[in-house]
Amino acid sequence: STESYVDFCTGFYLMLDHRWEDAIVFLEKTLRTNPNTERIHNYLATCYFQSNKKEKAILHIEKIAQLKPDDFSIHYTLGNIYESEGNEKGAISEYECANSAVMNGIDKVFVSDMLHRLANIYMKNGDTENATNAYKKILDLELSDDPVKIHYKLGQIYVEAKKINEAIDEFIKTKETSPHSEPITFYLALCYEEIEDYDNAIAELESFIEYDSEAWLMRINLSNIYEKVKQYE
Numbered sequence: 001s002t003e004s005y006v007d008f009c010t011g012f013y014l015m016l017d018h019r020w021e022d023a024i025v026f027l028e029k030t031l032r033t034n035p036n037t038e039r040i041h042n043y044l045a046t047c048y049f050q051s052n053k054k055e056k057a058i059l060h061i062e063k064i065a066q067l068k069p070d071d072f073s074i075h076y077t078l079g080n081i082y083e084s085e086g087n088e089k090g091a092i093s094e095y096e097c098a099n100s101a102v103m104n105g106i107d108k109v110f111v112s113d114m115l116h117r118l119a120n121i122y123m124k125n126g127d128t129e130n131a132t133n134a135y136k137k138i139l140d141l142e143l144s145d146d147p148v149k150i151h152y153k154l155g156q157i158y159v160e161a162k163k164i165n166e167a168i169d170e171f172i173k174t175k176e177t178s179p180h181s182e183p184i185t186f187y188l189a190l191c192y193e194e195i196e197d198y199d200n201a202i203a204e205l206e207s208f209i210e211y212d213s214e215a216w217l218m219r220i221n222l223s224n225i226y227e228k229v230k231q232y233e
Helices: 002-016 020-033 038-050 054-067 072-084 088-099 108-124 128-140 147-160 164-177 182-194 198-211 216-228
Strands: none
Touching: 002 020, 002 038, 020 038, 038 054, 054 072, 072 088, 072 108, 088 108, 108 128, 128 147, 147 164, 147 182, 164 182, 182 198, 182 216, 198 216
């Protein structure tokens, strides 16, 4: 209606003038006759945030998320808000909505950040399976500038989950680009030892010691394995 349009325009220009409280009055009037208009909820969220009324702002962002269930940006934004508020359950729900949303045209930086955040919350809550899926998606979509770190993280997750063969696969991938990394060598030797593949465990440690003869921790581990296989000399 004409009256509603006038209220909307008045609220909009008051918002541009940073008169947040006055803008809210007119935008809320407009909302009564246009309850499902995304733009009004968007402007009201801005005004409430600027007025330090975060709870009311979040209510309007939640409404936009309901109106646009397939919109990556709104669910990603709401997930960030929930996470900052300590609402991990809500953050997971919104990040998962963003994860299943249409991502065409979305900057890969935001998609990568969303998946990292999702994986971190899952790990924090001990949900290694879903954390693994998030990290794998980062690799599948080629979202990371440093995929070695992702493979290394996956290897650590698999070690904790006692999935030793999967861990070995991930650490081998990391070693292709970091052949002299002490932590990777340590984990690989540990995994080989866990499945009693002592030959490969010894080969990993000996290879690193040839590269760094002062690596005392590697020498201790190698000594322990030699003792297991009765190579006392």
